[in-house]
Amino acid sequence: MTSIDSAGRDRTEPPKIRFDGIGKVFHGRGRSVTALQDINLDVAAGEFLVLVGPSGCGKSTLLDLLGGLAAPTSGRILVDGVPITGPGLDRGVVFQQYALLPWRTAQGNVEFGLEAKGVPRRERADRAREYLHLVGLSGFHDRYPHELSGGMKQRVAIARSLAFDPDILLMDEPFAALDAQTRDGLQDELLRIWQQTGKTIVFITHGIEEAVYLGQRVAVLTSRPGRLKEIVEIPIAGRTDTEDLRSDPEFTRYRHQIWSLLRDEVSRAQDQELARNRQEASVV
Amino acid sequence: MSSATTSSATIARPAALAANPEAPAPVATPPVVERPAAAARRWGSRAISVFTAVATRLVAIGLLAAGWELFPRLGLADATFLPPLSEVLVAWWQLAASGELTAHLQASLLRSLGGFGLAIVIAIPLGLVIGWYAPIANLLNPLLEVFRNTAALALLPVFVLILGLGETSKVAIILYACSWPILLNTVSGVRTVDPLLIKSARSLGLGPVRLFQKVVLPAAVPTIFTGIRLAGAYSILILIAAEMVGAKAGLGYLINYAQYNFAVPDMYAGIITISAIGLLVNQLLVHLERRFSTWRTQ
Numbered sequence: 001m002t003s004i005d006s007a008g009r010d011r012t013e014p015p016k017i018r019f020d021g022i023g024k025v026f027h028g029r030g031r032s033v034t035a036l037q038d039i040n041l042d043v044a045a046g047e048f049l050v051l052v053g054p055s056g057c058g059k060s061t062l063l064d065l066l067g068g069l070a071a072p073t074s075g076r077i078l079v080d081g082v083p084i085t086g087p088g089l090d091r092g093v094v095f096q097q098y099a100l101l102p103w104r105t106a107q108g109n110v111e112f113g114l115e116a117k118g119v120p121r122r123e124r125a126d127r128a129r130e131y132l133h134l135v136g137l138s139g140f141h142d143r144y145p146h147e148l149s150g151g152m153k154q155r156v157a158i159a160r161s162l163a164f165d166p167d168i169l170l171m172d173e174p175f176a177a178l179d180a181q182t183r184d185g186l187q188d189e190l191l192r193i194w195q196q197t198g199k200t201i202v203f204i205t206h207g208i209e210e211a212v213y214l215g216q217r218v219a220v221l222t223s224r225p226g227r228l229k230e231i232v233e234i235p236i237a238g239r240t241d242t243e244d245l246r247s248d249p250e251f252t253r254y255r256h257q258i259w260s261l262l263r264d265e266v267s268r269a270q271d272q273e274l275a276r277n278r279q280e281a282s283v284v
Numbered sequence: 285m286s287s288a289t290t291s292s293a294t295i296a297r298p299a300a301l302a303a304n305p306e307a308p309a310p311v312a313t314p315p316v317v318e319r320p321a322a323a324a325r326r327w328g329s330r331a332i333s334v335f336t337a338v339a340t341r342l343v344a345i346g347l348l349a350a351g352w353e354l355f356p357r358l359g360l361a362d363a364t365f366l367p368p369l370s371e372v373l374v375a376w377w378q379l380a381a382s383g384e385l386t387a388h389l390q391a392s393l394l395r396s397l398g399g400f401g402l403a404i405v406i407a408i409p410l411g412l413v414i415g416w417y418a419p420i421a422n423l424l425n426p427l428l429e430v431f432r433n434t435a436a437l438a439l440l441p442v443f444v445l446i447l448g449l450g451e452t453s454k455v456a457i458i459l460y461a462c463s464w465p466i467l468l469n470t471v472s473g474v475r476t477v478d479p480l481l482i483k484s485a486r487s488l489g490l491g492p493v494r495l496f497q498k499v500v501l502p503a504a505v506p507t508i509f510t511g512i513r514l515a516g517a518y519s520i521l522i523l524i525a526a527e528m529v530g531a532k533a534g535l536g537y538l539i540n541y542a543q544y545n546f547a548v549p550d551m552y553a554g555i556i557t558i559s560a561i562g563l564l565v566n567q568l569l570v571h572l573e574r575r576f577s578t579w580r581t582q
Binding site for chain 1: 483484485486487489490503505578579
């Protein structure tokens with residue numbers, strides 16, 4: 001097994017998630033694009049893993065594969081040793097644009113996942129309240145999405161994904177559409193919830209600070225085709241206890257390390273795009 | 285959510301929706317503490333603003349009524365062809381008192397509601413099927429475009445030819461005319477559901493049936509209702525035209541018949557009645573539509 005698992009982690013314990021030689025090729029308009037290539041990665045149970053990479057590197061594709069919304073062209077993804085064949089309630093997805101049903105209240109939206117799971121009506125209401133409380137939205141259960149701010153909508157979305165009790169939480173740039181202050185607040189909330197619930201979290205972002213702040217490990221992807229460039233361990237303990245962790249020298253060091261790893265990829269991605277535009281222009 | 289009514293199938297959105305009174309309330313407003321005097325003053329100014337709003341709306345109608353009354357009386361218009369409003373109202377009252385108006389009204393409403401109701405029952409399920417299965421939609425779309433752009437009344441002679449002069453052809457033409465806005469809006473409502481909502485529901489492992497029932501259908505309801513509201517207006521418009529061809533009762537018949545017999549006030553009484561019904565139906569449907577789409581405010 002050539003899994004790029006640099007950590008000296010107990011290999012006898014099976015991984016929660018295993019990406020096994022994942023590749024994804026898209027065909028369209030007469031050419032094919034390799035979005036992901038040969039991704040090998042293990043995620044331990046209860047781990048907070050952040051995937052970071054330049055835009056268009058296939059981060060979201062990887063999450064779609066993990067969510068079972070698309071199938072890989074090559075390789076397979078194992079959850080608890082079993083290959084993924086489709087979506088399932090063992091994985092909850094949180095999208096950047098919240099994906100709340102606008103005709104349902106906050107509570108109704110949280111109950112939506114529970115309905116999918118077949119939880120009885122009475123229990124649904126109780127559990128929805130409980131999880132709205134967990135994300136700090138007690139008293140907002142009867143609000144419709146259009147009555148909530150972006151941060152509150154994302155809290156509802158997180159509550160919805162937690163309520164049906166998946167082992168794994170998949171988050172696709174969940175805080176990217178929020179303002180900086182709301183984002184900082186929600187990052188702390190997420191860490192708290194993660195510690196409280198012990199979920200395995202796979203979190204996608206293009207924000208370096210966000211990656212270092214949240215991830216126990218940060219997996220850096222290359223620009224297209226997306227490959228695993230390096231995995232950086234961020235052994236910072238007690239993040240939420242430290243006041244202003246972001247100005248901690250250790251934090252800055254990790255931030256710089258990932259920034260350096262990404263810099264080459266970002267400029268490479270830009271070159272690729274320029275070349276592509278030039279090519280298209282010359283065809284026209 | 286971006287409004288789900290961008291396809292060519294959708295006809296203009298109601299202004300009433302844009303000016304939704306239930307605009308997003310500011311979240312967690314601190315309770316406003318007011319002294320009773322201030323509250324009373326606020327209530328007073330509110331009453332005045334409501335009064336002005338109502339008055340503004342009545343001014344234009346009032347002017348029309350006054351003009352209608354005065355022009356013939358002052359000899360500015362020929363009173364034979366445009367009798368003063370008061371005479372029309374007297375004629376209307378006589379028609380109503382004799383029970384004649386009720387009979388016509390009943391005949392008209394039965395046709396109108398019959399065609400309209402059947403259109404709802406037929407067009408919504410059909411639209412849901414067409415919208416849900418993309419290949420069917422692609423196959424039928426050119427055909428739908430052709431029929432949509434053919435004025436329903438152009439087909440009235442065809443309906444009369446095939447179904448005769450009786451009730452069937454009248455209900456059928458109304459059914460036909462009402463079906464298009466409902467059908468096309470339903471198709472577009474189903475096809476323009478936010479893909480992210482579908483993706484999110486799929487990630488929860490929802491099968492196609494439940495996906496349709498819990499996401500696609502509710503998301504399409506406001507668009508479908510826009511179609512229903514338009515169809516309601518059509519049902520009255522087409523009704524009158526249909527009743528002017530070989531009917532023995534109905535408001536369209538009344539108007540036409542009165543004109544033939546030079547009972548001009550009766551003719552205007554019929555016209556006023558039909559315009560009142562049109563207004564009423566539209567108000568009712570706008571109200572219903574708003575109830576079903578309070579969430580679509582952006």
